[in-house]
Amino acid sequence: MLTGSGSIVLTALSITVITMNSNKKSNQSKNEDNHESRRDFLKTSSILTAIVVAPSTVSKAAEFNLGEKINAAFETTPVNLTVNGIKKQLTIEPRSTLLDVLREQMDLTGTKKGCDYGQCGACTVHVNGQRVLSCLSLAVMQEGKQVTTIEGLAKGEELHPMQQAFIKHDGFQCGYCTPGQIMSAVACINEGHAESKEDIKEFMSGNICRCGAYPNIVKAIQEVKNGGQKS
């Protein structure tokens, strides 16, 4: 995690590098007269990348000039997941995260991609009842597990008490962190880590809200913890 002035300076350095790269790229596209040459360039470069980094099957694929078929040579693997109570068999690449599989392959876009590096909590889901970060979970490692996303909390049209409490207490502004906050909040109570305001603040610290709805999120959790008695 980068913090303070350090990250600012480093970010500035990275931006310089990125800018240089993009200048290079734009010059390149000016020189390219047609789409054909660009496609060839991409094809060649992807093969080169594959040779450098790939498992042996892929290197072989490149040797045999398989060109655009190269993606098929990457190993995919079947994985069985139960998502929101429904059993699914999916075919995935080992490098796919649970977050990307949920969003891109299962169209469950309620789970949000925030930082994608385990720093913000927007991607929080439950796996076997425990809250985890789906962006740092490889989907292939969830074989046979029960996954619950924000879409799986409500019973039909009836919202989960935590969803209702978030609405009642205005526990969000832009709403982007909200699915992660709610999944985390439900688990926070189940774990027994919502005994006090301080407890809630500490055990909800993995969910960042840049709108700053924290006081209202704490109120919503307290209400659900106390069985809806306090408001």
Place this chain on the structure above:
Amino acid sequence: MIQFQFERASTVKAAVNAMVNNANAKFIAGGTNLVDLMKRNVMTPAKLIDINTVPLGNIQQLQGKTSIGALALNSQVADDKLIQEKHPLLAKALNAGASAQIRNMATVGGNMMQRTRCAYFYDTALPCNKRQPGSGCGALEGVNRMHAIFGASEQCIAVHPSDMCVALVALDASVVVAGPKGERRIPFGEFHRLPGSQPDKDNNLQNNELIISVEIPDNEFNRNTHYFKVRDRASYAFALISVAAALHMDGQIIKEARLAMGGVAHKPWRLTDAEKSMVGKRANAETFQQAAEIAMQGAKAYKHNAFKLKMGPNVIVEALKNAAGIV
């Protein structure tokens, strides 16, 4: 993220065998650091060996020691009744680290194996001897606010980011590891290493060895402990400085003391001379101040982390006061 081969191992033997002749393979357990590093191309293993089905998750009391399986989750250890009763310092340190979600994923072995959070290590556009030996240390003359004040070298001034390890080194733990030739035990203080001229090596584990468990010998440090972590925000941030303090008291007299710091060195930093200085003395501000002065001997700051020289002794004194219950 680059492509990699993926396989599962369900026994220690299978896991160790899978690593033989695979210099560029890595074990994966919780993945909270490795997946992050792979996304950033800081680490690019050709093969991942998933060890999550190896039965290494038990926490149990054995003759004279507590054994914690390498695959026990950080949250599982922190919430464990046995740990809370016998080694509360460890539970406190664990709860000071990361977030609830990450603690639900991260394992004890993985926590020990996590890499530094030095920004130069993480940014592949910048030099870093740990990531790319010979490329230089960007932090040495760069932005080094988070960096080491003890045991650094011209090659690397990064710190080890773990909280759990600070408690474990204070509690004299041992690490049990398995390799092709069987098991061996490494004292916790000798598990991680200082950077020297080989900062790419974080620890003394061989590539084909797997951490099996951590063992904490029985002790009298369960009544007076404190883990004090100072960071840029109240929670979910790495330590600027953290201190694990444990006292075995006889009335107001200190019979034995344990003290270790985090966020100050390439390894969890045990302070044995400071510990010895407190033995037989009364638990008061003067004793603790003196211990803090001894602890800070040899500390060396860089351009942006000189504040740690002043913060260090203050954090030590506060941690000890809290442990002794005199705040």
